[in-house]
Amino acid sequence: MSTTAKKFDERARGEFAQLGTTRVHPGELLRHPVYTRFLHWSVAIFFILSLLSGFAIYSPWLFRWITPLFGGGPRTRALHPWFGLLFDVFFLFQFINWFAPMAWVESDRRWMKRMRQYVTNDVRREPEDVGFFNAGQKIYFWLILVSAILFLITGLLMWFDDVVGRWIVAVSYVIHDLAALLMLAGFIIHIYEGTAHQPGTFRSMMDGTVTERWALTHHPAWFRAVTGRDSREAYEREKRQEER
Amino acid sequence: MANPRTFQIQEISAHPGPVPGRGTRREDQVCKYIDVTTCIGCKACEVACVEWNDHPFRETTFNDTYQTMPTTEWNYYNLIKFAEDERDGNLMWLLRKDQCMHCEDPGCLRACPADGAIIKYENGIVDFQQENCIGCGYCISGCPFDIPKFHPTTKKVYKCTLCSDRVGQGLEPACVKACPTGCLKFGTKSDMVQIAGLRAKQLRDVSGFADAGVYDPQSIGGTHVIYVLHDIKRPERYGLNANPVIPPSYTYWKWLAKPIGLGMGLLGIAAVFFHRVFYGPKLPQPEPPEFRTGPEDEIEAGRKETP
Numbered sequence: 001m002s003t004t005a006k007k008f009d010e011r012a013r014g015e016f017a018q019l020g021t022t023r024v025h026p027g028e029l030l031r032h033p034v035y036t037r038f039l040h041w042s043v044a045i046f047f048i049l050s051l052l053s054g055f056a057i058y059s060p061w062l063f064r065w066i067t068p069l070f071g072g073g074p075r076t077r078a079l080h081p082w083f084g085l086l087f088d089v090f091f092l093f094q095f096i097n098w099f100a101p102m103a104w105v106e107s108d109r110r111w112m113k114r115m116r117q118y119v120t121n122d123v124r125r126e127p128e129d130v131g132f133f134n135a136g137q138k139i140y141f142w143l144i145l146v147s148a149i150l151f152l153i154t155g156l157l158m159w160f161d162d163v164v165g166r167w168i169v170a171v172s173y174v175i176h177d178l179a180a181l182l183m184l185a186g187f188i189i190h191i192y193e194g195t196a197h198q199p200g201t202f203r204s205m206m207d208g209t210v211t212e213r214w215a216l217t218h219h220p221a222w223f224r225a226v227t228g229r230d231s232r233e234a235y236e237r238e239k240r241q242e243e244r
Numbered sequence: 245m246a247n248p249r250t251f252q253i254q255e256i257s258a259h260p261g262p263v264p265g266r267g268t269r270r271e272d273q274v275c276k277y278i279d280v281t282t283c284i285g286c287k288a289c290e291v292a293c294v295e296w297n298d299h300p301f302r303e304t305t306f307n308d309t310y311q312t313m314p315t316t317e318w319n320y321y322n323l324i325k326f327a328e329d330e331r332d333g334n335l336m337w338l339l340r341k342d343q344c345m346h347c348e349d350p351g352c353l354r355a356c357p358a359d360g361a362i363i364k365y366e367n368g369i370v371d372f373q374q375e376n377c378i379g380c381g382y383c384i385s386g387c388p389f390d391i392p393k394f395h396p397t398t399k400k401v402y403k404c405t406l407c408s409d410r411v412g413q414g415l416e417p418a419c420v421k422a423c424p425t426g427c428l429k430f431g432t433k434s435d436m437v438q439i440a441g442l443r444a445k446q447l448r449d450v451s452g453f454a455d456a457g458v459y460d461p462q463s464i465g466g467t468h469v470i471y472v473l474h475d476i477k478r479p480e481r482y483g484l485n486a487n488p489v490i491p492p493s494y495t496y497w498k499w500l501a502k503p504i505g506l507g508m509g510l511l512g513i514a515a516v517f518f519h520r521v522f523y524g525p526k527l528p529q530p531e532p533p534e535f536r537t538g539p540e541d542e543i544e545a546g547r548k549e550t551p
Contacts, residue, residue: 057380059502061359073358073378074399119519125529161385169385170355170491177497181505185512192516198526213528239530 005096012093022208029215029226031204039094040205046087047187053080054180081159084151091148098141101132107221108135124217128231131221136193140186150179213238273433274367274411276346276420277440279472280482281447281456282427283339285310285324292422293322293343296407316342318393321404322419325483340471340482341419341428344391344404346370348465351490352403355386357498368433368468369406377401388464388488406468436470443472463487 016035024030032040053076056066060073070076107129115136117123126134133141154172161169194201200214215223216238220231227234249270256263290312294302299319304312311326327338350370353362360376362383372383372392379399383392392403407417415421416430429436440458447456457476460466473479479486 057357057378059506060357060378062506064359067378073376077379077381078399121523121526124526124531158381161381166385166387166390167491170493173382173385174493174497174501177502177505181509184509188509188512188516192520196520196525197516200528211528213530217526217529235529242530242532 009093009096012097024209027212028209029212029223030208031210031215032208034208036094036097037205037208039090039097042090043087043094046083046090047183049083050080050087051180051184051187053077053083058177058180081155084155088148088152091144095145102138102141104135104138105131107131108138111135125235126218126220128220128224130219131225132219134219140190143186144183147179147183150175154179271432271434272366272368274369274406274468275431275433275436276406276417276469277429277431277436277472278341278469279427279429279440279443280338280340281443281451281453281472281474282425283324283341284425284427285326285337285339286424287312287324288422288424289341289419289428290320290322290324292418293404294320296410296418297321297405316391316393316403318395318402321402327482329481338474338482340484342389342483343419343469344370344406345389346404346406346468347388347488348467349490351386351388351464351488351494352383352392353386354490354494354498355382357382365408367411369408369411370468371405371408372401372403374398374400374402382494386490386494388485388490433466433468440470440472444476447472447474459484461485461488463489 013033013035016038017033020034020038022030022034052066053070055063056070056073056076057080060067064073067073067076070079107127110127111118111130112135114123118136154176157164157168157172158176194205198218200211201218204210204214212223212227212234215226216231216235220235223229223234224231252265252268253263254266293299297319302313302317302320305314307314309326312323313320316323322341322343325338325340325342327340329336329338346369348368350362350364352372353364353370356362357380358376358378361373361378362370363373364370377400379394379401381392381394381401383401384390384394392401394401407415407419410417420428420430429439431439437458437460440460444456444458447453453474455475455477457473459471459473459476459479471482471484473482473484475481
């Protein structure tokens with residue numbers, strides 16, 4: 001990541017911290033500052049708008065009930081590329097914002113090996129080496145990057161279909177749809193993990209804070225990094241408190 | 245409207261010999277015949293097309309050619325293309341009337357994702373139904389002849405209808421009606437193919453065009469607009485594709501992969517839902533300890549007693 005982008009990101013964080021506030025109560029930790037939350041929800045809004053309008057174009061015979069939301073079929077089609085473009089723009093900023101914590105590290109390889117136990121809830125508490133993001137979240141992040149690039153390239157080819165040949169456009173439709181299905185799969189899991197599956201996670205993106213117990217459970221290495229306390233020790237103490 | 249065949253005479257009393265006209269069949273397939281060798285480039289067909297379809301006047305563009313504009317447009321379905329060629333060291337003008345070819349296997353219809361936006365009639369005419377069009381433009385890339393055109397205001401796509409409204413009333417298309425040289429004809433597909441074949445033979449045998457032939461590309465099952473060309477071996481000279489094809493993805497992707505993709509999406513939603521039902525939430529640890537040997541559940545105990 002270039003220093004210019006880094007500097008921009010730092011400045012944006014500072015500016016947004018002036019615009020909004022994050023209240024951290026005792027026993028809580030700051031997880032996502034205002035700027036990160038703003039980016040996440042901007043990306044989310046334009047992704048959902050793109051997804052809905054995209055479905056209406058993908059198979060109108062199934063999803064024509066969506067088109068009135070955007071003012072009819074032709075207008076849905078006309079708006080879709082703009083939604084997509086804004087999704088890409090906001091994701092670019094989020095990419096700069098999250099590039100560093102999303103870097104693949106050694107502990108992620110170990111996380112991948114025990115993914116099965118993670119999925120079946122056999123791992124009740126993540127091992128001590130899981131940092132700010134776990135490997136699953138990182139995969140989703142990089143998947144979005146790949147999809148966003150594919151969306152942009154194929155989307156532009158389809159947008160300016162009078163400039164490029166019809167075979168290129170025909171191939172673009174398929175790649176665009178594949179990228180969408182790939183992201184849809186990640187999106188379903190993302191929403192599920194962030195809400196119903198892991199209580200206490202949704203507020204990290206709304207209020208920006210999580211409880212210390214949440215951090216100890218899902219991201220022990222991050223807990224250690226921000227509090228300076230040993231995560232295992234802190235967990236044992238919490239446990240003793242619970243049993244008392 | 246009554247089917248005309250119902251009043252076909254079947255038997256005639258005391259009539260010797262077979263019933264006249266018995267067993268005749270009406271051919272449904274229509275076709276427009278275009279003989280490029282007798283076209284004089286008068287553009288009467290262009291004007292007739294604009295008139296009949298009640299299109300507004302469209303600015304023409306001048307590109308050092310007599311051609312009205314570079315391509316057909318959403319409100320200009322019919323355009324004579326002026327291609328300059330050489331024959332025996334002299335200039336030869338190739339005048340081809342360009343419009344929708346009304347393919348037997350229409351690429352626009354294959355590509356279209358909108359329910360009911362493109363239809364093909366029994367007579368072979370391919371027609372756009374703008375009320376169902378979402379303006380996605382898939383038909384534009386599906387067409388091997390670059391015919392469908394996007395209307396920036398209504399955000400829908402338009403093209404030549406082969407005057408389906410006129411044909412439905414037993415009339416020929418407006419362009420055919422207007423043609424002064426008789427290079428345009430309209431009738432059944434088999435009649436037009438036969439006339440075209442005769443004309444091509446005449447060009448070969450009498451007029452010295454040894455390669456004259458009929459353009460009716462079989463790669464898309466034939467078209468309902470056919471051309472008689474001076475040189476069938478090089479249709480590119482007229483701006484025609486020798487072997488027009490439709491990208492196969494429009495069939496396989498649309499009818500196979502797309503529904504599978506949607507099905508997988510539904511399965512994904514079901515999967516996360518039942519994951520929650522089966523495995524429960526991942527609570528922040530330490531969570532309250534589970535009851536190993538808890539107090540007897542009275543309701544549960546009561547249920548066991550009743551059969």
